[in-house]
Amino acid sequence: MGKGQAQIDNTIRALRFNAGEMTQAELADKVGVTRQTIVAMEQGRYSPSLEVAFRVARVFGVPLEEVFQYRGE
Amino acid sequence: MATTSAPQGVGPTEPGLQVNWHLTLVESYKPDAVSYFCDFVYKKVDIWQRPPYPSSRGLKEGMVMTYKELNAAVMIATGMATAAWVLWQGRTNPVTDLESVAWRLLYAVGFNIIINIVVMIVATIVVSIVQREELKDERADERDRAIADKSMRNAYFAVSVGGLTVIIMLAAGFGPIAAAYSLFSVLVVGGLIDPISRLVYYRIG
Numbered sequence: 001m002g003k004g005q006a007q008i009d010n011t012i013r014a015l016r017f018n019a020g021e022m023t024q025a026e027l028a029d030k031v032g033v034t035r036q037t038i039v040a041m042e043q044g045r046y047s048p049s050l051e052v053a054f055r056v057a058r059v060f061g062v063p064l065e066e067v068f069q070y071r072g073e
Numbered sequence: 074m075a076t077t078s079a080p081q082g083v084g085p086t087e088p089g090l091q092v093n094w095h096l097t098l099v100e101s102y103k104p105d106a107v108s109y110f111c112d113f114v115y116k117k118v119d120i121w122q123r124p125p126y127p128s129s130r131g132l133k134e135g136m137v138m139t140y141k142e143l144n145a146a147v148m149i150a151t152g153m154a155t156a157a158w159v160l161w162q163g164r165t166n167p168v169t170d171l172e173s174v175a176w177r178l179l180y181a182v183g184f185n186i187i188i189n190i191v192v193m194i195v196a197t198i199v200v201s202i203v204q205r206e207e208l209k210d211e212r213a214d215e216r217d218r219a220i221a222d223k224s225m226r227n228a229y230f231a232v233s234v235g236g237l238t239v240i241i242m243l244a245a246g247f248g249p250i251a252a253a254y255s256l257f258s259v260l261v262v263g264g265l266i267d268p269i270s271r272l273v274y275y276r277i278g
Contacts, residue, residue, distance in 0.1 A: 032214070033214040033215070033216065034139075034211045034212075034214050034216070034217065036139055036216070036275070037214055037215075037216040037217075040216060040278060043278075045277075045278030046216055046278060048215070048216075049215055052215060
C-alpha cells in the first residue's frame with residue numbers, strides 16, 4: 001500500500017521455506033500481524049513498519065537486510 | 074450402516090457365519106441420495122467443530138474473503154440499497170414539506186443500520202460455509218489501521234466537498250428540500266467511498 005511499495009523486495013517466502021515450510025499463519029502469529037498482512041508483504045503490496053520488519057527478521061534469526069532489500073534510487 | 078446382528082430368521086443363524094453376513098452387508102452398502110444429503114447436512118452443521126475438515130486454504134488466495142473485506146462489501150451493498158430505496162420513495166411517493174423529508178431520511182438511516190446488521194450476519198454464515206472455515210474478525214494490525222485511515226481520509230474529503238456543495242446550493246437559491254436530499258446524498262457517497270477504498274486497498278494494495 002502506498003506509492004513507494006515497489007521499492008522494497010523481500011525474501012520472506014524463501015525464508016519460510018528454509019524454516020521448515022513455515023506457514024503464513026504461523027509467521028503471522030509470531031510477528032503479531034494478520035495472515036493477510038504477511039500475504040501482502042510477500043507479494044510486495046505492502047511495506048511494513050520498521051518494527052514489524054525487525055520482528056520478521058527476528059523470527060527467522062537473520063539480519064534485517066537479509067529479509068528486506070531496498071532497491072530504490 | 075449394517076452393524077447390528079442379523080434379524081431373527083434372516084441370514085445364517087450360526088455364530089461363525091454371522092460375521093460374514095455382517096461383512097457382506099457392509100460391502101454391499103451403497104450410499105443413496107438420502108445418505109448423501111445427510112452427509113452434506115452433517116458436514117455443513119458440524120463444520121466448525123471439525124478442524125480437520127478441508128479449510129479455505131484449499132481455495133485460491135484471491136477467492137478467500139476476510140471479515141473486514143466482507144464488512145466493506147456489505148456496507149457498499151446496503152448503502153446502495155438504502156440510496157435506491159430513498160430514490161424510489163422520492164419518485165413514487167414525493168413529499169413537499171421539509172419535516173416529512175427529514176423523517177424519511179431518518180427512516181432511511183435506520184433502515185440502513187438494520188439491514189447492514191442482518192445482511193452482515195447472513196453473509197458471515199454464507200461465506201463461512203463456502204470457505205469451509207468460520208469467518209472471524211481478527212485484531213487489526215498496522216496494515217488494517219493504515220487502510221482504515223486512508224479510507225477515512227478519502228471519505229472525509231468527499232463529505233467535505235459535498236458539504237461545501239450543499240452550502241453553495243443554498244446560497245444559489247435552492248430550496249431546503251433539495252438541500253436535505255443533497256446532504257443525505259453526500260452522506261451516502263461518503264459512506265460508500267470509505268468501504269470502496271478499503272476494498273481497493275485490501276485487494277489491490
